[in-house]
Amino acid sequence: MKLRIYIFILCILESAFVLPLQAQMLTNKGQLIHITANTIVSVDGSAVNEGTFTNNGALSVSGDWDNRSDYNPGTGTFILNGNTQQAVRHNNQNFYKLQIAGMGEKILESHVTVTQELQLTNGLVTPDQQSVFLIKEKAVINGGSNQSYINGRLFQEGTGNKFFPIGKNGRYKPVLLDQIEGVSPVAGFELFEPNLQAQPGGDLQEVSQIRYWQQTMLSGILNKAFITLSFDQTENFANIDSLVVAEANGPGGVFRSLGMSKTTGSLVEGTITSKLPISGNFFSIGVARNEVTSNLLFIPNAFSPLAALEEDRVVKIYGKNISQENLLFRIYNRWGNQVYESTSLEELSSKGWNGTNMNTGATESSGVYTYTLQGKFNTGKSFKKVGTISLIK
Structure with missing residues (x-):
């Protein structure tokens, strides 16, 4: 059943309902839809917006989301909870709170910006190569696991400390940029596997062949930041004390050591933080030479x-x-x-x-x-x- 919502539905959605309003499909043809606080609209299927949609409550969609007109995020939560693949075409507009749920992969086919909160509960988020997935400076990110991460490039705006819950091939390998200084920096990170062309520089004995992280600057200037990377037993390192953060200027380039200020965990699963601030765009885990x-x-x-x-x-x-x-x-x-x-x-x-x-x-x-x-x-x-x-x- 296709449910077309017209202007007379407005009075229902603006009332103080707390019970979910359910539909198998939602199509808004040039009308005004307003979800008020404490109201949940659940769409068991796809939704198309060709009108004006204001969300101060919660909108849950299990199918594709196609925003062709105006979506006003208000203070509402947008939930992608499909158990199969969902396409998201958001018309380069904002979400106030975006929650990723369900087992299905969420394919971002247009620019998406989150202004308040990204909640990773279950499911992968895959931005296509033309789309920018941006977390605004004051927004927070909650969650992140092997079951829910950004399967592609994620951008974050601002200085301070920024967390990038990214991964690849079922492995969650987040990045933390610490003590960021700069002029309105917007930095993005993506994980790649494998890293077969990496070459260790003079201060490195080896560089991980398993994976590397690439940084991309969308805008602004990043003057200084320290980086924390993840590692696990797949990299087969022998001694955690010899590990360092390695960086290079290009893929398959010669990596140099950024040292190690601290590690957490063990060789089975842990993290490592650079001793020196970053200056390159490609990062991996390295092993320092004994002479160092x-x-x-x-x-x-x-x-x-x-x-x-x-x-x-x-x-x-x-x-x-x-x-x-x-x-x-x-x-x-x-x-x-x-x-x-x-x-x-x-x-x-x-x-x-x-x-x-x-x-x-x-x-x-x-x-x-x-x-x-x-x-x-x-x-x-x-x-x-x-x-x-x-x-x-």
Whole structure:
């Protein structure tokens, strides 16, 4: 049965009904339909709007949605709950609240913008290549799982922290952009599988061949952001401590390390957050080379303030990929008294210690001094080092 809703239905939908109004199909031919708060209209089939549709309640559609005219989202919820594939042609207009339910895939065949909330309960959302699925800056996203995610590209507007509940091939692999800074950025992410052409750069031992994420800027400028990616046992990594976020400028390009600031979970299923802000457009999980950790840290074991070469007159820290975070270098004399301390990577790598007691300003005497050094590499790996330095005069 096809139900055509004309202007006289308006009085029914504007009354305070809380019981669902059901129809097998809804066709609005140039009329005004207004769903008020506490009213639910449930369409067990497809719906076509060729008039004006205002939704301050809830509209649930199990078939295709074809908006050819004006949809006023009001403060209403639009529910796509079909158990078979649903086509959504929304005429480049907004949804206030959009809920994804039912087992069927939702194919977005036109631009869709969500201004308040996206609720992922069940079912996939697949935007076609010509359509933009955009979440406005103040909107929130709830849900996301292997049963309900964005099977394609999702855009988000604004700065701060943005969550992208995307996936591919039945695997939910969301992305989090953290501490976004920029000028009105609108960034999008999509997951791809596999990643067979990826090449590890000099600071990487390998890059995941299973998947990669691509970022696309729709508009604005993204100046800074840190990224969190998901991984699982399909990537067959051996050691979670060696994992880093890897980025490249193009598909199949040479990936470089963004380090690792933290991980969650385990190699079976977990997440990893970059140590450095992103600068490329393609991202994957990488394994750091061993040299990126302990082998790239060196402290001389002797120096002399009277040496002919300036470099030999001080004690510096030499190395690559050393982070400023949690860095602490201390030197003690033979009686255990601290004579030097620094937490500055710039000072330790450029000036160093020249043998002067930080407390008295006097030059220390010849002898053997003990040092302690702790900190992190840019990969996120912590280090601690204890040794001795001979001051020679």
